[in-house]
Amino acid sequence: MDTQQDFRSGFACFVGRPNVGKSTLMNALVGSKVAITSNRPQTTRRAIRGIVHRPGSQLVIVDTPGLHRPRTLLGERLDSLVRNTLTEVDVIGFCVPADEKTGDGDRYIARELAQVKNTPVVAIVTKADKVTPQALAEQLMAVDALGSWSDIVPVSALGGIGKTGDTPYQLDVVTDLLVKHLPEGPPLYPEGDLTDEPEQILAAEFIREAALEGVEQEVPHSIAVVVDEMNLREGREDLTDIYAHVFVERPSQKAILIGRKGERLRTVGTRARQQIEALIGTKVYLNLQVSVAKDWQRNPKQLRRLGFYD
Numbered sequence: 001m002d003t004q005q006d007f008r009s010g011f012a013c014f015v016g017r018p019n020v021g022k023s024t025l026m027n028a029l030v031g032s033k034v035a036i037t038s039n040r041p042q043t044t045r046r047a048i049r050g051i052v053h054r055p056g057s058q059l060v061i062v063d064t065p066g067l068h069r070p071r072t073l074l075g076e077r078l079d080s081l082v083r084n085t086l087t088e089v090d091v092i093g094f095c096v097p098a099d100e101k102t103g104d105g106d107r108y109i110a111r112e113l114a115q116v117k118n119t120p121v122v123a124i125v126t127k128a129d130k131v132t133p134q135a136l137a138e139q140l141m142a143v144d145a146l147g148s149w150s151d152i153v154p155v156s157a158l159g160g161i162g163k164t165g166d167t168p169y170q171l172d173v174v175t176d177l178l179v180k181h182l183p184e185g186p187p188l189y190p191e192g193d194l195t196d197e198p199e200q201i202l203a204a205e206f207i208r209e210a211a212l213e214g215v216e217q218e219v220p221h222s223i224a225v226v227v228d229e230m231n232l233r234e235g236r237e238d239l240t241d242i243y244a245h246v247f248v249e250r251p252s253q254k255a256i257l258i259g260r261k262g263e264r265l266r267t268v269g270t271r272a273r274q275q276i277e278a279l280i281g282t283k284v285y286l287n288l289q290v291s292v293a294k295d296w297q298r299n300p301k302q303l304r305r306l307g308f309y310d
């Protein structure tokens with residue numbers, strides 16, 4: 001058994017282009033759904049922590065949005081969030097997918113990481129299930145050439161090398177390589193905690209994820225969700241009332257979200273409600289309002305209202 005003395009604890013974050021599998025990997029490492037995954041880029045907007053409990057260590061993972069070049073005010077704020085995170089953690093996981101050639105986006109991030117002097121970086125080649133062993137070996141070399149990493153490791157949240165399935169590949173190895181860089185110290189959170197993200201924020205993320213399902217390219221960046229109220233109904237232990245606003249930027253987007261006779265919004269509500277029920281363990285009554293907040297991405301006041309602070 002490990003004694004308290006050689007217990008390690010600390011923080012890690014994952015960076016990488018949008019859609020490379022950061023959230024999926026974090027969920028797999030933590031073993032429970034705490035971050036949002038989607039096949040659309042840039043769904044993760046907040047730093048969500050997952051906590052990996054091991055006999056001799058505790059790894060707190062801060063999930064960061066995809067690092068990308070700023071375009072709007074929102075983009076700039078995301079990027080400063082990412083940069084602050086990078087200097088505050090004990091180790092960074094740089095994710096590059098096995099099934100896409102390394103390119104400008106990866107090189108841009110590698111250059112950014114080279115400037116973060118005091119934080120070690122483990123390069124993680126994700127989605128190993130999607131390629132052959134030969135292609136994986138080539139990708140490992142390409143990633144090696146991108147910068148100087150303390151380790152390079154292939155992983156898959158969804159299968160073995162070249163084989164998509166249920167059994168993840170090398171999750172423990174990734175945890176070990178990250179834990180190695182944590183300082184010695186007692187656990188930071190009680191055992192059993194998976195995330196310290198308030199349920200209200202997770203509920204908003206679930207609603208946003210459901211609203212994104214099947215919408216056109218331009219809409220994703222224009223959707224924001226705020227949960228106004230989330231309380232157990234009076235006199236009930238088994239029912240939570242949730243009132244939430246979905247903000248879009250244009251009336252046309254509002255129409256798409258609501259759908260014919262409100263059909264689409266009902267589907268969104270049902271899907272989100274099921275996810276939230278699974279998270280909090282009570283039945284949920286979900287009231288969703290769709291509102292237009294014009295150009296909220298470029299408006300500092302709106303951004304603050306939606307939870308994006310300087």
Ligand SMILES: Nc1nc2c(ncn2[C@@H]2O[C@H](COP(=O)(O)OP(=O)(O)OP(=O)(O)O)[C@@H](O)[C@H]2O)c(=O)[nH]1
Pocket residue numbers: 016017018019020021022023024025036037038039040041042043044064065066126127128129130155156157158159164
């Ligand atoms: N086959 C396979 N697909 C994966 C794996 N990991 C993630 N994916 C898929 O890749 C897509 C993107 O995954 P996410 O985890 O949302 O990616 P992300 O990097 O967090 O994306 P952003 O939040 O946009 O930054 C989803 O459709 C996942 O199902 C993997 O190990 N194998």
